[in-house]
Structure formats: structure tokens, C-alpha cells
Amino acid sequence: MEARVSDRSFGQQLRALRQSAGLTIEALAEASTVSGRAISDMERGRARAPQERTLVALADALELGDAARAELVELARAERSGNRVGRPRLYELPRGLGDFVGRVPELELLLRRGREAAADGPTPVVVVHGQAGVGKTACAVRAAEQLRGEFPDGQFYVDLRGTDAEPMPTVEVLDRLLRALGVKPGAIAEDEQERASQVRALLAERRCLLVLDNAADEAQVRPLLPGPGAGMAIVTSRRTLAGLETVSRIALAPLSPPESAELLRKIVRDDSARAPGGEVVEVARLCGNLPLALRIAGTRLASRPGWTMKNLAERLSDEDRRLAQLSVGDVGVEAAFALSYAVLSSRAKTLFRRLAHVPSVDFAAPIAAVLTRTDLFTAEDELDRLVELGLLQHEGADRYRFHDLIRLYATQRLREEEPAEVRAAAEQSMTDWLLETATMAGRWFEPEAGEPPAEGKGLVAIASPEEAHAWLQVERDSWLAALRLAAAAGRHEQVAGLGEAIYWFAGTMDHWSSQWVEVFALSRAAAARLPDRLGELRHLNHYAWAVLGVGRLEESAALAMEAYRLAESLGAVKEQAEAIWSAGEVWRVASNLDQALWAYSRARELADTAGAHITFLQSFVGAGLTLAGLGRVDEALREFRAVLREIDGRPVPPGMAQATRAAVQLGLARTLADAQRWQEAIDAATPALASSTEMGRRWYIGHVHLVLGRAHAALGAAEQAREHLTAGIELLQDDVVTSPRTMDEAKAQLAALGD
Structure with a gap:
């Protein structure tokens, strides 16, 4: 039949x-x-x-x-x-993933570009790029599957082998495309350019989709791209292929945590008994939300009935063995990274390895220059090469970061390819530079600060307090980690030097309270091992200030009095004044007001004798706040107004004068508000808000807002009261020094105002 x-x-x-x-x-x-x-x-x-x-x-x-x-x-x-089941045609698409997850916006863009393809316009070309294992091929194939009906004349897939030691020659790719397009072998031109012309001519007459996977570089891809016509080309590469003109680019990032969890559940077939939610999230995190790692981890679990997701998480939690665990059959995360690493130049490999020393999540080019002992421009060029290959990611305009698994790979390469003494030297160079730069930046905030010496300007621009402030903020994790390393290595002079230099900057960053406890604990310990007893005394005072900032009142008072007794034994009058002032601050916060008033009076006397003008002014401020707390309003106001006169009559640096004036203005405003002299409180708080905002002092700004909120509420200005109370509560909600009672009262008052 x-x-x-x-x-x-x-x-x-x-x-x-x-x-x-x-x-x-x-x-x-x-x-x-x-x-x-x-x-x-x-x-x-x-x-x-x-x-x-x-x-x-x-x-x-x-x-x-x-x-x-x-x-x-x-x-x-x-x-x-492609709708006929039969002998596969040349270069059919590879098998798609039945458990594909995510990439919704990326697929929408690919589908839109495919559906917009018109015979009389340029052929759309989309480059899908990203690091190894991020799922570029899966995304391209998924889009091609969904676009099948748009390209009835064929879909052709070629693996360009761009990560091989020898990528597929372009002339060979053209030969394969021409045979797939039905050209007889004898009719295929020998010359690469002529073959490219043949491909373009054939594609101009047909609605075909090309998937050019794993491209090595622009030179390999450019001759393969169609000319005008109703087709489309999707190119995947670890590189951005920035040299290709008039193409769209889609950068693939790791999946989101919810998408990663969904993929893991699909692979293990949602066996909730083996994979409860929290453990799924933890495995996804340990895999860095990287699709390749997730797929390997999920496959390992699915193939081991006796394992649970907890077992898998425990195996992956060991950083030294994580990459080895993320391997199954002939597929592995480490092997995927190795292909990118292999094509780097010797200089780029050195940089890649040594970036594993960086202690922070993200970093800028200067630290790369230090690690490789190159100039800044060379370091930036090499960093961009690493980004181009997907071994680094851009973080903002001028910063970089590793994917978590790539950082582990860099650490592995560092240990295996550089001797221990070379690693130690590179790490110390980085640590020294970070501490020297942080010390130089901190000096800008000292009362007698001036422009640092020319030799200190180095790799970063720190030519003003603003630049110093910005660098110390953005590089906080790095210089703090460097401080820990230096302390562990017994480099006491470096540690104490940074603590001394950064103390005045610390006073501008109220919301870093817990960090300052660590900084000054380390500097105090280091100073105690040095012969300078006055230096030890200063660091003891710094540490007392830091623990006060986190609400450890008894400890802070004990430290301050220890410093006072040490200063007394050394005959150090200035340091005595500073220590007893610190004790006064603690006692005032702890509501030991009579004791605080005595401490401020004693500090003022000692500071005046020693010519310690800043401590002298601070003692007036503390006394005013204490008198206000005792209900002695007129005496408090006299103290505050006396400070304002003294600021103008004493040789105080502008920055300290501004900070003291803001503190006095706040003290005046709060005292007047407590006395229910509402309009006077607003008149005092308005310039205080301007001064505090200009300095960026979160604590001061928050309390000025609370004063203004109380005063406006009392005067019936509900809208303004709500605005100020809300701002103050938001600024102070995590502050450990602000009393719970103050916050509770502010919240109750805000609630009473209604909507």
C-alpha cells in the first residue's frame, strides 16, 4: 500500500x-x-x-x-x-530547556526585534552577552523557539567555539551556512569575502533566523551577519562585542533569588520534603544565582534520592570546595570560568588573580594598580578587558565587582599560581596603601587640618575635605578590612596612626556607630603596645566616645575615668580635660545630671588652662544641656549664648566652629521647646536645621526635626508638624543614643495628629 x-x-x-x-x-x-x-x-x-x-x-x-x-x-x-518530523537539517537549533525560568524582559526584547524584521529594512542583530554560565545560549534558543513561526525559511544554529583555544574560522562557518542554505559544495566560493556575499545574498531573499552562539570576537562575527532583509541574527558571547555597529545588546545577569529558587524546584521536581523554602534560597545564594551552577546543584540533588537540600547547602558552604561541588558529568562551573581565564594575557591573569585580595565587595581602579604595580591607566584598561570577558562586572560608573563564584575561582588561581611570599607581598602592598590613603583622608577633618603634602596625593584625588569624605565612605569596607589585617599582623603604628587620624571624621558619621567601636578598639589595643603613653591616653578617650555611641554607658564612663586618672598621673592637663568631658557626656546621657554638671565645670577649667579651645566650648554646650535637663532654663540659655560669643572669640577651626554652633542652636531650640516657648523654639531650630543639613549630621538633623514637629503641633500647624515629626523619626529610628522615651513620645504625637 x-x-x-x-x-x-x-x-x-x-x-x-x-x-x-x-x-x-x-x-x-x-x-x-x-x-x-x-x-x-x-x-x-x-x-x-x-x-x-x-x-x-x-x-x-x-x-x-x-x-x-x-x-x-x-x-x-x-x-x-521545521514543522516536519524527519531527518534533521544541517545546523538545527539545539534542544531547548523544558525547565527554562526567568529572562522575561530579555525575551520580550528579542521577540519584538524578531517580529519587527521587515524585508526592506536592516536585518535586526541582537548580541546577548554575559559571564560564563549565565545562560546566554539557553536564552537565545528559547527566543528562537518562540520565533519559529516568524522565520518559515529556516533557523540555523552554529557554535562558533569562541572560548576554544582555536575558535571556528569564519570561512568554515560561512561554508557550513551556505551548505545549510542549500548551496551545492561546488558552487561555494573559496574566498571568505565572497562566501560572506553569498550568505548575504541568500538571506536577503529568505526569512531566516541565525543563532551564532559563543562568538570569540567582532572579527569572527562581522562577516556572518546578514545584510538588509527580513531575517534576524542572535549572537551570544562572553564579550560585549562593542565593535559591532548597529546592533542591540542584552546583558544577562544572574537570576533573581526568586527565579533561582523556582529553577531549583523545577529541577528537583518541587519535592518540598527534600527542599523546604529556606534551604532552597540558601543553595541559590551559594550558587550565586548563576544558572549553570543552579542547574548543576539541582541535578546533583535530583540524582541522589538520599540527599536533601540541606545536605547540598552544607556541601556548598565550604568555600574551598564549592567549585568542586558544582560539577557534574562533563559540565562544571570551574571549567566554564577556566575557558575565559585561558584567553587572558599574562598581565590580565595576574590582575584577575590578585583582585582576590580585595576585601570589599566592590572596588575601583586604584587598588588594581596597587596590586599589580602599574599606573592607573594600565589598570583601567586591564579591568575593562576582564569586564569584556565577563570575569568582572561594572558596579556603577567607575567601580567593579566579582560574581561570588568567580571570586572563588580567582582565589583558587591565586593560591595555585603564585608563591606564598608573592601573595603576602601583594596583600601587604594593598593594605599599606589603603591605610595610608585613609590616614591622609582622615587628616582633613582634624581641627588644624591643612592640605596634605604633595607626595600624599597618589592614585586618588583627595585634595579637599569633600573628596576625603567621599573616599572614606565609598572605600569603608576596604580600609576597615585593611585595619583588621594590620592589627592581626602586629603593625601597631599603622593601626594607631589611622585611629588618631580618623577620630574627627568619625564625629561626622553618627550612623557608623558600631564600626567606630571596632576601629577604636583596635587602635586602643595598638596604642597600648607602643611607648607613647599620651597616645595611649588619646586612644582610650576615643574608645570611650565610641562605646558611648552604641549606648554602652557604664563602660564608657569607666573608660573615661580611667583615661582621666592616667592623664592626671602623667600631668597631661589637656587630656584630663578631654577625659572628664567624655565622662560628663556619659553621665548626662545616663541622667546623672549633677555628676555631669560637675564634670563639665571641671573640664572647662582644665581646658581653659591648657588652651584646649574645642573642649572648652564643648563643656559649655554640655553644661547648657545638663542645666536644661535640671529645669534650670534661664541658666541653660545663658550657657548657650555664652558659647556663641566664645566661638567668635577663640581660635577654633571653621569646621569645628560650624559643628559647635549647630550643637548650640539645637540645644537652644530643645530647651525653649521644653519650656513651651514654641515660637522662640522655631526661631532657634530653623537656623539649626540649615546648619545641620549643611554638615550632613544625621543625628542633629533628626532632633531638630523633632523640635520643629513639637513646636508646630503646639501652635496648631498640623501639616508642618507631621512633616517634621515623620522626618525626625525616620532619621533616628535606628539610633542607639536617642532614648526610647524620646522616640515613643514623637511617635505618639505623630499618631495624635492623624492623617
Whole structure:
């Protein structure tokens, strides 16, 4: 019985029709002017179904009726569009992922570009780029599957082997594309440019989609791209291929935590008993939300019925073994990273390895220059090469970061490729530079600060307090980690030097309270191991201030009095004044107001004797706040106004004068508000808010807002009261020094105002 047409491929139907007509291949070739080799390849399934012109010629030569002609045309179209099950055509798409997750915006862009392709416009080209293992191929194949109906003349996939030691030559890729497009081997040009022209000419007449996977660079890809036409090309690469013109680019990042968890559940088939939610999230985090790592981890669990997600998380938690755990069969995360590492220059490899020393999550080019002992421009060029290959990620305009797993790979390469003494030298160079730069930046905030010496300007611009402030903030994790390393190594002078230099900057950063406890604990310990007893005394005072900032009142008072007794024994009057003032601050916060008033009076006397002008002024401020707390309003106001006169009459640096004036203005405003002299409180708080905002002092700004909120509420200005109370509560909600009672009262007052 003759097979039904629906069971046949195009080639089988063509052979059946030729034999029914009593024609040999040679006779059909002569009648149709289609080569005998082409007809033979079609019948054997070695060539794709022909285009319309060839079909017409064959049908005419076979003298087919309307029905038989329509059936043959339908089979050819179905085979060209990929809807016919049969012998795979050359360079079909690889198998897609049934458990594909995420990439919604990226797929939407790819689909939109494919559907916008028009015969009279430029062929859309989209480059999908990103680090190894991020799922570039899966995303491109997924888009191609969804665009199948848009490109009925074929979808062609070629792995360009861009991460191999020898990527596929472009001339070979062109040969493969031309054969896939039905060109006879003898008709394929020898020259690369001529082959590229042949490909462009054929694609201009057809609606085809090219997926050029794993591209090495622009030179490999550029001759493969179609010219004007209704087709599309999707290129994937670890590089951005920035040299390609008029293309769209999609940068793939790791999946979001929810997407990662969803992928893991799909792979293990959502066995909730083996994979409870928290453990799934933890495994996803340990995999860095990288699709390749997630797929390997999920596959390992799915293939081991006795394991749970907790077992997997425990294995992955060991950083030294994590990359080894993320390997299954012939696929591994480490192997994927190694392909990118292998193509780096010697200098880039050195930089990549040594960046594992960086203690912070992100970093800038100067630290790279220090680690490799190169100039800043060279370091920036090498960093950009690492970004281009997906081994680093940009973090903002001028900072960089590792993906967590790539950092582990860099650490592994560092340990295996550099001797211990070389590693130690690089780490110390980095630590020294960070501490020296932080010390230089901190000096800008000392009362007698001036411009640092020219030799201190180095790799970063710190030519003003503003630049110093910005650097200390953005590099906080790095210089703090460097301080820990120096302390552990016993470099006491460095540690104490940074603590001394950064004390006045610390006073501008109220919200770093817990950090300052660590900084000054380390500097105090270091100073105690040095012969300078006055230096030890100063660091004891600094530490007392720091623990006060986190609400450890008893400890702070004990430290301050220890410093006072040490200063007394050394005959250090200035340090005595500073220590007893610190004790006064603690006692005031702890509501030991009579004791605080005595301490401030004693500090003022000692400071005046020693010419310690800043401590002298601070003692007035403390006394005013204490008198206000005792209800002695008029005495408090006199103290505050005396401070304002003294500021102008003493040689106090501008920055300290500004800070003291802001503190006095706040003290005045709070005292007047407590006395229910509401309008006077607003008049005092308004300039206080301006001064505090200009300095960026979060604590001061928050308390001024609370004063203004109370005063406006009392005067019936509900809208303004709500605005100030809300701002104050938001600024102070995590402050450990502000009393819970103050916060509770502010929240109750805000609630009473209603909406």
C-alpha cells in the first residue's frame, strides 16, 4: 500500500512522484533544469526542501496536477519551517530547556526585534552577552523557539567555539551556512569575502533566523551577519562585542533569588520534603544565582534520592570546595570560568588573580594598580578587558565587582599560581596603601587640618575635605578590612596612626556607630603596645566616645575615668580635660545630671588652662544641656549664648566652629521647646536645621526635626508638624543614643495628629 503523503518527507514524496512519472533522476534534471545532484540530495534528505522557483520547475517537469502540486508545495514549506518530523537539517537549533525560568524582559526584547524584521529594512542583530554560565545560549534558543513561526525559511544554529583555544574560522562557518542554505559544495566560493556575499545574498531573499552562539570576537562575527532583509541574527558571547555597529545588546545577569529558587524546584521536581523554602534560597545564594551552577546543584540533588537540600547547602558552604561541588558529568562551573581565564594575557591573569585580595565587595581602579604595580591607566584598561570577558562586572560608573563564584575561582588561581611570599607581598602592598590613603583622608577633618603634602596625593584625588569624605565612605569596607589585617599582623603604628587620624571624621558619621567601636578598639589595643603613653591616653578617650555611641554607658564612663586618672598621673592637663568631658557626656546621657554638671565645670577649667579651645566650648554646650535637663532654663540659655560669643572669640577651626554652633542652636531650640516657648523654639531650630543639613549630621538633623514637629503641633500647624515629626523619626529610628522615651513620645504625637 502506498504511504500516505502525511507520513512522507518532501524527499520521499519527490522520489515517489518521479518514479510514478517513469523518470530517472537524469531525465528529471534535464526536464526541470535542476541539477541531478540537487535532486538526488533532496530525495535522500541531504538537502533542505527547495524554494518556490525550484518547486515550480520540478512540478512542471513532473506534469503534476493541482492536488499533487499543492501537496508537494505544502511538504516543502512544512520542512523549511521545521514543522516536519524527519531527518534533521544541517545546523538545527539545539534542544531547548523544558525547565527554562526567568529572562522575561530579555525575551520580550528579542521577540519584538524578531517580529519587527521587515524585508526592506536592516536585518535586526541582537548580541546577548554575559559571564560564563549565565545562560546566554539557553536564552537565545528559547527566543528562537518562540520565533519559529516568524522565520518559515529556516533557523540555523552554529557554535562558533569562541572560548576554544582555536575558535571556528569564519570561512568554515560561512561554508557550513551556505551548505545549510542549500548551496551545492561546488558552487561555494573559496574566498571568505565572497562566501560572506553569498550568505548575504541568500538571506536577503529568505526569512531566516541565525543563532551564532559563543562568538570569540567582532572579527569572527562581522562577516556572518546578514545584510538588509527580513531575517534576524542572535549572537551570544562572553564579550560585549562593542565593535559591532548597529546592533542591540542584552546583558544577562544572574537570576533573581526568586527565579533561582523556582529553577531549583523545577529541577528537583518541587519535592518540598527534600527542599523546604529556606534551604532552597540558601543553595541559590551559594550558587550565586548563576544558572549553570543552579542547574548543576539541582541535578546533583535530583540524582541522589538520599540527599536533601540541606545536605547540598552544607556541601556548598565550604568555600574551598564549592567549585568542586558544582560539577557534574562533563559540565562544571570551574571549567566554564577556566575557558575565559585561558584567553587572558599574562598581565590580565595576574590582575584577575590578585583582585582576590580585595576585601570589599566592590572596588575601583586604584587598588588594581596597587596590586599589580602599574599606573592607573594600565589598570583601567586591564579591568575593562576582564569586564569584556565577563570575569568582572561594572558596579556603577567607575567601580567593579566579582560574581561570588568567580571570586572563588580567582582565589583558587591565586593560591595555585603564585608563591606564598608573592601573595603576602601583594596583600601587604594593598593594605599599606589603603591605610595610608585613609590616614591622609582622615587628616582633613582634624581641627588644624591643612592640605596634605604633595607626595600624599597618589592614585586618588583627595585634595579637599569633600573628596576625603567621599573616599572614606565609598572605600569603608576596604580600609576597615585593611585595619583588621594590620592589627592581626602586629603593625601597631599603622593601626594607631589611622585611629588618631580618623577620630574627627568619625564625629561626622553618627550612623557608623558600631564600626567606630571596632576601629577604636583596635587602635586602643595598638596604642597600648607602643611607648607613647599620651597616645595611649588619646586612644582610650576615643574608645570611650565610641562605646558611648552604641549606648554602652557604664563602660564608657569607666573608660573615661580611667583615661582621666592616667592623664592626671602623667600631668597631661589637656587630656584630663578631654577625659572628664567624655565622662560628663556619659553621665548626662545616663541622667546623672549633677555628676555631669560637675564634670563639665571641671573640664572647662582644665581646658581653659591648657588652651584646649574645642573642649572648652564643648563643656559649655554640655553644661547648657545638663542645666536644661535640671529645669534650670534661664541658666541653660545663658550657657548657650555664652558659647556663641566664645566661638567668635577663640581660635577654633571653621569646621569645628560650624559643628559647635549647630550643637548650640539645637540645644537652644530643645530647651525653649521644653519650656513651651514654641515660637522662640522655631526661631532657634530653623537656623539649626540649615546648619545641620549643611554638615550632613544625621543625628542633629533628626532632633531638630523633632523640635520643629513639637513646636508646630503646639501652635496648631498640623501639616508642618507631621512633616517634621515623620522626618525626625525616620532619621533616628535606628539610633542607639536617642532614648526610647524620646522616640515613643514623637511617635505618639505623630499618631495624635492623624492623617
